[in-house]
Amino acid sequence: VKMTHAARRDGAHTIAITNDTASPLANEADRVLDIHAGPERSVAATKTFVTSAVAGLALYADWAGDDDLRAALLYLPAQLKLAAEIDWPELRESIGQRPSLFTTGRGPAWAISGEAALKFKETCQLHAESYSSAEILHGPISIVDAGFPVLSLAAGDAAEPGLVDVADRIAEMGAQVFVTSEMCRKARRIDYVRTGHPLTDPLALIVSFYSMVERLALDRGVDPDIPRHLRKVTETV
Amino acid sequence: VKMTHAARRDGAHTIAITNDTASPLANEADRVLDIHAGPERSVAATKTFVTSAVAGLALYADWAGDDDLRAALLYLPAQLKLAAEIDWPELRESIGQRPSLFTTGRGPAWAISGEAALKFKETCQLHAESYSSAEILHGPISIVDAGFPVLSLAAGDAAEPGLVDVADRIAEMGAQVFVTSEMCRKARRIDYVRTGHPLTDPLALIVSFYSMVERLALDRGVDPDIPRHLRKVTETV
Known part of the structure; x- marks a missing residue:
């Protein structure tokens, strides 16, 4: 939160990737990306790790105009469901x-x-x-x-x-x-x-x-x- | 050696920190700092680690005009001799x-x-x-x-x-x-x-x-x- 405050004060455009749009981080940033992970009950965060990465990739895909990545993100929920069934x-x-x-x-x-x-x-x-x-x-x-x-x-x-x-x-x-x-x-x-x-x-x-x-x-x-x-x-x- | 070659080709001033002034790296660089470690016989290099860091610090001390660091480097051989006697x-x-x-x-x-x-x-x-x-x-x-x-x-x-x-x-x-x-x-x-x-x-x-x-x-x-x-x-x- 302090780093976001400092970056914004110094003129940066700040984007918060967060699971709580009412959080102090969200309030501090210029823009907010909600990762919609639902309540994270585990101490060892997993849903928030994956959904934060997806939010970052979605932002990057639009920025870079990468249609292949946009398409992959569209199908990703179904692919991740398959991936979750794998156990090793x-x-x-x-x-x-x-x-x-x-x-x-x-x-x-x-x-x-x-x-x-x-x-x-x-x-x-x-x-x-x-x-x-x-x-x-x-x-x-x-x-x-x-x-x-x-x-x-x-x-x-x-x-x-x-x-x-x-x-x-x-x-x-x-x-x-x-x-x-x-x-x-x-x-x-x-x-x-x-x-x-x-x-x-x-x-x-x-x-x-x-x-x-x-x-x-x-x-x-x-x-x-x-x-x-x-x-x-x-x-x- | 390849990275030094590429950096020099692209206009960088390259400095080799080396234990062998006739090495391919030394031949590729604009300037050579000899670390004078003597032959390194061990696979797990230790003398070359310390003397390379000393060479880097000496370069930095002159560059930054840091007289305290210059003085510390002057006394360092005696201090390292004491340090080598410690065993834990x-x-x-x-x-x-x-x-x-x-x-x-x-x-x-x-x-x-x-x-x-x-x-x-x-x-x-x-x-x-x-x-x-x-x-x-x-x-x-x-x-x-x-x-x-x-x-x-x-x-x-x-x-x-x-x-x-x-x-x-x-x-x-x-x-x-x-x-x-x-x-x-x-x-x-x-x-x-x-x-x-x-x-x-x-x-x-x-x-x-x-x-x-x-x-x-x-x-x-x-x-x-x-x-x-x-x-x-x-x-x-």
């Missing part, structure tokens, strides 16, 4: 009670990889760390031992072949690598929905992830709606 | 055979926190992840259980009080938090050398860290000079 039981079994794993992505899917790692921590008390597939072979790979789980989130974009190549290399080291792509040779393919546009594909991936991670938390005996040490609002120090 | 046995004991920990920092010390986490991975096969102390209470804190080790790297700068406050809060949750500062109440103070300037303090911290992490690797039965899955040069895909 083979990944859940591989993780089991292990303490640690990596997620990888590249480009927009790298952002999704970061969200996945955070939700593994919040809902499963599992030390998941996200890496760009361009970086993971430089050092981080040293902690990968036999059976170490890796979730590689590939979208249908220009980064897919490179990301899958890295996933295959990590699988060759003995890790259990799961990837949302047909291109893999050594890593294991897991189910995914393609949405017709590289910028909406990552949203389908995270929706499938959310379905899986809720079940994984329950498998591990953790209540995913009550993350340890967290409340709904965290003050930034 | 209480941190090594706390980590033991645990699989996972956090490092934290803020500002320039956050960069050092990232380097520390990477070296924990490379030399000890330990899943260390670096967070800004401004971010760690937003979600990542959920994986902290009783006895979880946290290394908080504080420099003598404007971020020190905030960083130590977060360290104390994490200690109150039952974690074993170690911090290089006198300001802590709940976290445990570990030895450190202050260098007379906030930009050189982080280099003394990482030198103390390197001394500790080599011993920790040996404690854990890992040879720190032969990181698993790594060679000296990693190709970026």
Whole structure:
């Protein structure tokens, strides 16, 4: 809210993406985009993550005049419904009670990889760390031992072949690598929905992830709606 | 080398910071800063990390006309010698055979926190992840259980009080938090050398860290000079 106030004061045009059009943030901004997520009851926010990204993409599609993206957004609700039915039981079994794993992505899917790692921590008390597939072979790979789980989130974009190549290399080291792509040779393919546009594909991936991670938390005996040490609002120090 | 070539072609003035003045990078750049580190025999580079940062700071001190920084750099070799004698046995004991920990920092010390986490991975096969102390209470804190080790790297700068406050809060949750500062109440103070300037303090911290992490690797039965899955040069895909 303070940053929006400062930006507006200095002459910027401010747009609030919010789930509450009566919120202090909405009151502070020049324009308001309502994400219509409905009340977010969970501490580990999921609906608001997806709908905020959709609002941002809709804004971008109009701004850039990207008709392919507009079309993909039109069909996205049906695609996300399909994505939510995906569960990845083979990944859940591989993780089991292990303490640690990596997620990888590249480009927009790298952002999704970061969200996945955070939700593994919040809902499963599992030390998941996200890496760009361009970086993971430089050092981080040293902690990968036999059976170490890796979730590689590939979208249908220009980064897919490179990301899958890295996933295959990590699988060759003995890790259990799961990837949302047909291109893999050594890593294991897991189910995914393609949405017709590289910028909406990552949203389908995270929706499938959310379905899986809720079940994984329950498998591990953790209540995913009550993350340890967290409340709904965290003050930034 | 390719990026330097492209930058120079497009009109940039390029400066190579290198340990080998006959290297392809040195040949490609307009100017060369020799870091004089001597042959780097270890896969997990440490001398080149510190001396490259010193070269960058020396350049910055002249550019900005910062006499305090120039003076701190003059005394830095002696300060780093003291820093190398620090070992943090209480941190090594706390980590033991645990699989996972956090490092934290803020500002320039956050960069050092990232380097520390990477070296924990490379030399000890330990899943260390670096967070800004401004971010760690937003979600990542959920994986902290009783006895979880946290290394908080504080420099003598404007971020020190905030960083130590977060360290104390994490200690109150039952974690074993170690911090290089006198300001802590709940976290445990570990030895450190202050260098007379906030930009050189982080280099003394990482030198103390390197001394500790080599011993920790040996404690854990890992040879720190032969990181698993790594060679000296990693190709970026």
